[in-house]
Amino acid sequence: MADFIKNPVVELPERNPAPSFPASELVFTDAEKAQIAEYVERYPTADGAIMRALWLAQEKFGYLPPDVIKLAAEEVGMPYAKAYGVATFYTQYYKKKMGAHVLDVCTCFSCQICGGYDMLHYLENKLGIHKGETTEDGQFSIQEVECLGACGSAPMLQVTNGSYVHNLTTDKVDALIDALREGKSWPFESVTLPQDEDDLGGNRRTDVTATETYQTPPASETIA
Amino acid sequence: MEAKSGKAGDWRSYERVLLPKVKDYHQLEVYEANGGYKALREILTNDKWDPTAVTNEVKKSGLKGRGGAGFPTGLKWSFMPPVVEGVPRYLCCNGDESEPGTFKDRQLLEYNPHAVFEGMLIASYAMSLAGSYLYIRGEYADWITHMEGELKKAYDKGYVGKNIMGSGFSSELVIHKGAGAYICGEESSLMNSLEGKRAYPRVKPPFPAQKGIWGYPTTINNVETLAAVPYIINRGGAWFAGTGAEKHPGPVLYGISGHVNRPGVYEYPTGMLMTDLIYEVAGGIRGGKKLKAVVPGGSSTPVLRADMIEGVTMDADSLREAGSMMGTSGMLVMDEDTDxxxxxxxxxxxxxxxxxxxxxxxxxxxxxxxxxxxxxxxxxxxxxxxxxxxxxxxxxxxxxxxxxxxxxxxxxxxxxxxxxxxxxxxxxxxxxxxxxxxxxxxx
Incomplete structure (x- = not known):
C-alpha cells in the first residue's frame, strides 16, 4: 500500500468517535432541539443551519470534539463527515478543550504597529503560558488571532468569542484578568466616533454602560 | 483655512448621512422618527417605482461597491436574470469584514443597522426576490445580538416579512453568523459558507447572478453599499452622484488607524485628499513624527510611500494612478519608525x-x-x-x-x-x- 494511504497527511475523522462526554450528558435538551429546528427553518436546506448548531453546541459543551460535532450534525440532519469539515474549517470553533476564558489577542498589522505584540507578551508573562496554551487551573487560554476589525482602537483583544476589549494597556489587561478571575464578565464597549465627540459631545448610544474612544496608541516602549 | 479637499469639496461643512448627528439612531423608533423606512414605503406604495426604476436610480447614483472591488452596484443588480416562476433568488449582504485595517462596517452595523436592513429590502424589491441573508463574521457576536434585537422590532412593525406595509411584497431577512475565516469575505466562498459547507471559493463563471446560493441567482453586496441605498432613494441618485469624486461618488466611511493623533471611523465624501485625511481629519502623525507610509484600503492594497501621496485623492482613479487601490478605504498610517x-x-x-x-x-x-x-x-x-x-x-x-x-x-x-x-x-x-x-x- 502506498505510504500516504497508511499515513494520511490529513487527519481524518473517526467514523465512530471516542466519547468525550458521558452518554447521559451528550444530549441536547428539548429547548435546544427546538432552537436548532428553528435555525433549520431559516434555510432552504438543513445544512445551512450547521454553523449555528455548532455555535450552540460549543456554548453548551465548551468545545467541539468529534462526538459533539456528530451530535450537532445528527440534530441538524446532515452527514457527520460534512459537519466535521465545517467545524474544522473555521477558527472560532474550538477543536480542543480551552480555558474558561479564551483571550484572543489581535496582532494583525494595525495592532502590530500599535503594540499588539507587547500586549500579547505581557499577557503571556502575566499568566505564565505561551499563546496556544492553557493555564494549569484551566482558567485562561491565550491565542494570537488575525484581524478582529477594531483597528482604530488597537491594540485590542476578544474574550471567548464575545466581548471586545479596546485600547489595551498593561493596566487594562490587569483589570481584565482580575475581573474575569472574580467571575465578572467584561461589559460591551461601544467605541465613540470622533465626529460624534465633536457633534454630539460623546457616544451616540444611550443604551450602553461602557464606552471607549478611538485613541492614539502609546508608543511601544511605554506599553510594556 | 482652506477647507476644500480634492474632489470632496468643502469637507468641514459636510453633513453626515450614513451616521447622522442623531443620538440612538440605531434604535428603530429613532430611525423611524428621522425618516427611516420612508424610502421603502415610497417604493412600495408609489406606482412610479417599479423594480427597474429602483435599479435605474441606483445606476444613476453611480454607487460603487464599498467592499473592496468597487464594482458599480446598479449594474450588478441588473445582471440578475429575468424572474422565473418557482425559481427562488437571493440577496446576500456581506458583513464578513475581515480585511486587516478595515473596521468601518462594524461601526455601521452598530450605529445604523436599520439602514442596512432597509437597503437590503429595497434591493430585494429591485431584484424581485423574496429572501436575503446578512452574513456577519462570528467575531462580531455582540453586534449580531444587538442587530437581532433590532431586526425583531422591524419584523414586529411589519417592515420585514410577509406583505410589507400592505403592499403585497414579501421579503424575509436572516442574519447568518460566521465563525472566523477571512476567506468568507470572498463572495463565492461566502455562498458555500451559507450553504453549510467548508468555505472554499468557487470557480467563476458561473457568476453568482447565474448560479449562486443553492444554485439560484444571487447578488452579493457589502454592508456599506446597501446602507447607502435608502438615502439614494430619499435624496435621489443625482444627489449621490454629485457628492464627492465624479467617477466614484457618494459618502464613504474612512477607517483610519495606526500612528495618527485621532484614529477612528469618519464619514466624508469620496475624493478627499489623502493628506487632508491624515493631517487635518486624523490630526497628523503622533508625537510630531514624520509620515513614512500609508496603506490606503486594507492589507491587500499596495502600500504608498509618504512622497507618493501628495495630491492623491481617495477615489478609484486617483489611487490607481498613484499605484494603489481604494479597497475598503480602511487607511493604515505608519510613522517614520515603522520597520x-x-x-x-x-x-x-x-x-x-x-x-x-x-x-x-x-x-x-x-x-x-x-x-x-x-x-x-x-x-x-x-x-x-x-x-x-x-x-x-x-x-x-x-x-x-x-x-x-x-x-x-x-x-x-x-x-x-x-x-x-x-x-x-x-x-x-x-x-x-x-x-x-x-x-x-x-x-
Missing amino acids: MVSFLRRITHFYHHESCGQCTPCREGTGWLENIVTRIDEGEGHLRDLDLLVDLCSEMEGRTVCALADAAAWPVRYTIDRFRSEFEAKCRASLVSSGIDLAEVSA
Missing part, C-alpha cells in the same frame, strides 16, 4: 494563515512568502531572496480560483518595490546604503 520588513512579515503571516488551502499556488505560495520574508526579517536572508519573492508573486497572481493569492502577492511585490533599501539592509552581506546600522540588524 517595513517586519510589517510585511506580519502581512504574509496573515495570508498564510487565511489561505483556504484549495489551490496549490496560494496554499504553498503564501507559506513560502512568509518563510522567506521571515528569513530576511531575522537577518538570515540573501539579496537574491528579494528577486525570488517577486518571482514567486508572479507565479501566484491570477493562477487561483479566487483573488486571495493576488491579495497576498501585491503587498509583497509593492512593499519590496517601494522600500527595497530596507529589505536589502536586512539581508546578509548587503551593500548598505539606507542608513540602517548593520551591527544593530545582525545583533
